[in-house]
Amino acid sequence: MSKLKKLIPSEQVMEILNRYGGSLNIVIISRIKGDIDEKILRKALNLVQANYPYLDHRIIGGLEHLHFTDKETQNIPLKIVYFDKNHSLQNIISKELNTPLKSNKSLLRCLLVFNKKNPEIKYLITTIHHAISDGLSSIRLQSEIFNYCQIIASDRCLEVTTNSSPVSYPLSLDKLLLKNKINIINSAWFLLKLRLKMFVHQTESLKSEKNVAIELRRCGITQRFLNPDLTQKLLKLCQVENTTVQGALCSAMLIIVANKIRNNKQKKVNISCASYVDLRRRIKPEIAPENMGMWASFLTSFHTLKSEILFWEIARDVTAQINKGLKRKDMFKSLLMLRKLVENFLIDSETSLATTSVTNIGRIKIPEIKGVLTLEEISFIPSNVIFNKIFTVAVATFNEKMILNFTVSQPSISQETLDSLADNVILCLTEICDNTVT
Numbered sequence: 001m002s003k004l005k006k007l008i009p010s011e012q013v014m015e016i017l018n019r020y021g022g023s024l025n026i027v028i029i030s031r032i033k034g035d036i037d038e039k040i041l042r043k044a045l046n047l048v049q050a051n052y053p054y055l056d057h058r059i060i061g062g063l064e065h066l067h068f069t070d071k072e073t074q075n076i077p078l079k080i081v082y083f084d085k086n087h088s089l090q091n092i093i094s095k096e097l098n099t100p101l102k103s104n105k106s107l108l109r110c111l112l113v114f115n116k117k118n119p120e121i122k123y124l125i126t127t128i129h130h131a132i133s134d135g136l137s138s139i140r141l142q143s144e145i146f147n148y149c150q151i152i153a154s155d156r157c158l159e160v161t162t163n164s165s166p167v168s169y170p171l172s173l174d175k176l177l178l179k180n181k182i183n184i185i186n187s188a189w190f191l192l193k194l195r196l197k198m199f200v201h202q203t204e205s206l207k208s209e210k211n212v213a214i215e216l217r218r219c220g221i222t223q224r225f226l227n228p229d230l231t232q233k234l235l236k237l238c239q240v241e242n243t244t245v246q247g248a249l250c251s252a253m254l255i256i257v258a259n260k261i262r263n264n265k266q267k268k269v270n271i272s273c274a275s276y277v278d279l280r281r282r283i284k285p286e287i288a289p290e291n292m293g294m295w296a297s298f299l300t301s302f303h304t305l306k307s308e309i310l311f312w313e314i315a316r317d318v319t320a321q322i323n324k325g326l327k328r329k330d331m332f333k334s335l336l337m338l339r340k341l342v343e344n345f346l347i348d349s350e351t352s353l354a355t356t357s358v359t360n361i362g363r364i365k366i367p368e369i370k371g372v373l374t375l376e377e378i379s380f381i382p383s384n385v386i387f388n389k390i391f392t393v394a395v396a397t398f399n400e401k402m403i404l405n406f407t408v409s410q411p412s413i414s415q416e417t418l419d420s421l422a423d424n425v426i427l428c429l430t431e432i433c434d435n436t437v438t
Contacts, residue, residue: 003069003070004067004068004069005067005068005069006066006067007059007066007067007068007131009336009338009339010131010294010335010336010338010339011066011131011132011294012063012066012131012339013338013339013342014129014130014131014294015059015063015066015103015129015131016063016342017130017342017385017386018100018101018103018129018130018131019100020100020214020215020385020386021098021099021100021215021217021218021219021383021385021386022097022098022099022100022101022127022219022383022385023219023383023384023385023386023387024130024382024383024384025097025100025101025127025128025129025130025382025383026127026128026130026133026134026135026138026380026381026382026383027093027096027097027125027126027127027380027381027382027383028125028126028127028128028138028139028141028142028378028379028380028381029093029123029124029125029377029378029379029380029381030123030124030125030142030146030375030377030378031121031122031123031375031376031377031378032121032122032123032124032146032149032373032374032375032376033120033121033122033373033374033376034120034122034153034372034373034374035153035372035373036112036122036124036149036153036373037112038078038080038112040149040152040153041078041110041112041124041145041149042075042078043148043152044145044146044148044149044152045075045076045078045110045145046075046076047148048076048141048144048145048148049075049076052141052292053070054068054107054132054133054292054293055076055107055108055132055292056070056073057069057070057073057107057132058072058073058103058104058105058106058107059103059104059107059129059131060104073105073106074105074106076106076108076109076110077105077106077108077109077110078109078110078111078112079109079110079111079112080111080112080114081111081112081113081114082113082114082115082116083113083114083115083116084115084116084117089113089115089123090221090222090223092111092113092123092125093125093221093381094218094219094220094221096111096125096127097219097221097381097383097385097407098218098219098383098385099127101127101128101129103129107128107129107131107132108126108127108128108129109126109127110124110125110126110127110145111123111124111125111126112124113125121376124142124145124146126138126141126142126145128141130294130382131294132292132293132294133292133293133294134278134293134294134295134296135276135296135359135361135380135382135394135396136278136280136289136295136296136361137291137292137293137295138380139361139364139378139380139396140289140290141292142378143364143366143375143378146366146373146375147366147367147369149373150369150371150372150373151369151371153371153372153373154371154372154373156371194300194334197302198272201270201272201302202270203270203271203272203302203352203354203355204261204269204270204271204355205261205271205352205355205389205390206257206260206261206355206389206390206391206413206417207261207389208388208389208412208413209411209412209413209414209417210411210412210414211388211412212411212412214346214386217385217386217388217409217410217411217412218385218409218410218411219383219384219385219407219408219409219410220407220408220409220410220413220414220415220418221381221405221406221407222405222406222415222418222419222422223379223403223404223405223406224404224406224422224423224425224426225401225402225403225404225426226401226402226404226426226429226430227401228399228400228401230402230429230430230433231397231400231401231402232400233433233434234248234402234429234432234433237432237433238315241312241315241316242316243312243315243316243318243319244315244319244322245360245362246275246318246319246322246358246360247314247315247316247317247318247319247322248311248312248315248429248432249358249360249393249395249429250273250275250301250314250315250318250356250358251311251312251314251315251318252311252425252428252429252432253273253356253358253391253393253425254271254273254303254305254314254318254355254356255305255309255311255314255428256391256421256424256425256428257271257355257356257391257421258271258305258309259424260417260421262307266307267307268304268305268306268307269304269305270302270303270304271302271303271305271355271356272300272301272302272303272354272355272356273300273301273303273318273354273355273356273357273358274298274299274300274353274354274356274357274358274390275298275299275300275301275318275322275357275358275359276296276297276298276357276358276359276360277296277297277298277299277322277326277331278295278296278361279295279296279297279331279332279335280295282326282329282331283295296359297331297332297334297335297338298331298334298357299321299322299325299326299330299331299334300325300334300354301317301318301321301322301325302321303317303318311428311432341353345386345387346386352387352388352389352390353387353390354390355389355390355391356390356391356392356393357384357390357391357392357393358392358393358395359382359392359393359394359395360394360395360396361380361395361396362396362397363397363398364378364396364397364398366378376399377398377399377401377403378396378398379394379396379398379403379405380394380396380405381394381405381407382394382407383407384407384408384409385409386409387409388409388412388413389409389412389413390408390409391406391408391413391418391421392406392407392408393405393406393407393425394407404422404425404426406418406421406422406425
């Protein structure tokens with residue numbers, strides 16, 4: 001018997017954005033070494049689809065009447081592609097970031113990418129709707145897909161308990177927030193204060209290099225790394241400096257963007273940073289890691305950067321403002337007001353929601369299943385198509401290496417500018433690690 005579930009406002013926003021070029025959908029990329037093929041991956045996808053109710057659903061209805069349904073859903077779409085010197089991996093990833101999901105058919109799609117020059121290396125790329133997932137959920141899901149592939153490819157006995165019971169949707173986030181004494185009234189008051197703070201602070205943003213209609217924008221991507229040695233140095237320095245890795249990453253992003261805005265002029269720059277927060281352990285009762293859903297929100301910190309910039313001072317300021325927001329439960333209020341924030345942006349797309357944005361899921365821990373396949377790398381990227389002038393990074397640490405995926409909306413920010421900004425952030429973090437004495 002099929003069921004319908006109305007999308008709550010935060011989920012509705014993600015479907016609206018999906019229709020704008022796939023904006024905010026999450027792309028997960030894994031580099032796999034070993035003998036994996038379409039047949040193995042199809043079996044693995046069928047298993048995860050049977051285990052996760054939301055993967056057996058689609059979205060139907062107009063924007064004001066959106067519902068999840070499990071009626072007439074199809075298998076997770078799977079496509080095989082190849083890359084070489086004429087068709088790069090970055091081009092394939094870029095296409096995924098800029099292609100909406102056919103949400104009336106499926107909320108997840110998958111690519112298996114072969115390297116013609118190195119057949120032993122494959123890339124698994126999944127794109128998932130942000131209404132049913134976040135960074136942590138997405139990484140967990142793809143790691144589970146990999147583990148199933150490992151077992152199947154290694155000819156091991158696979159014992160999986162599939163979800164044969166009637167579909168049960170997770171408790172609505174709106175209802176959970178009400179249980180946690182978060183409501184529309186105090187959330188609306190929070191939004192009013194946020195707008196006032198943005199007005200008083202007169203937040204600056206990167207200069208738009210080219211203005212086009214929202215429908216003509218694309219998400220630009222570039223990937224960078226911190227090697228294991230630098231990653232460990234950064235982690236230790238954050239402890240010594242009484243701050244967090246999130247604070248340090250935000251500091252580097254803010255400094256580089258401030259320097260770009262300042263353009264060699266000696267002036268103060270007022271800027272802001274959106275930091276994304278995991279809600280699972282902050283909701284009572286806590287949400288189990290295996291529960292898919294958009295269990296993430298954001299907090300915005302505001303900063304005035306002078307010509308003489310102290311890296312760790314900014315990092316501690318970011319951390320302090322985040323901690324205050326967590327204590328006030330502002331991340332719940334911003335989530336309840338998310339649809340209003342996005343609708344206001346769509347009306348006035350020159351209004352910047354933040355100068356920079358940082359989402360960091362930290363160290364990825366995947367249970368090791370030994371076999372013929374090796375997971376060499378895994379990271380994620382939320383697509384930013386419509387939010388122009390925001391410099392964004394999605395960060396994950398795997399095998400002790402920090403992977404940083406930088407994005408901007410193009411052509412507002414060119415690929416050349418994106419590459420330069422990303423290089424300077426890495427240079428900033430490298431110099432901090434190399435020059436700080438502990």
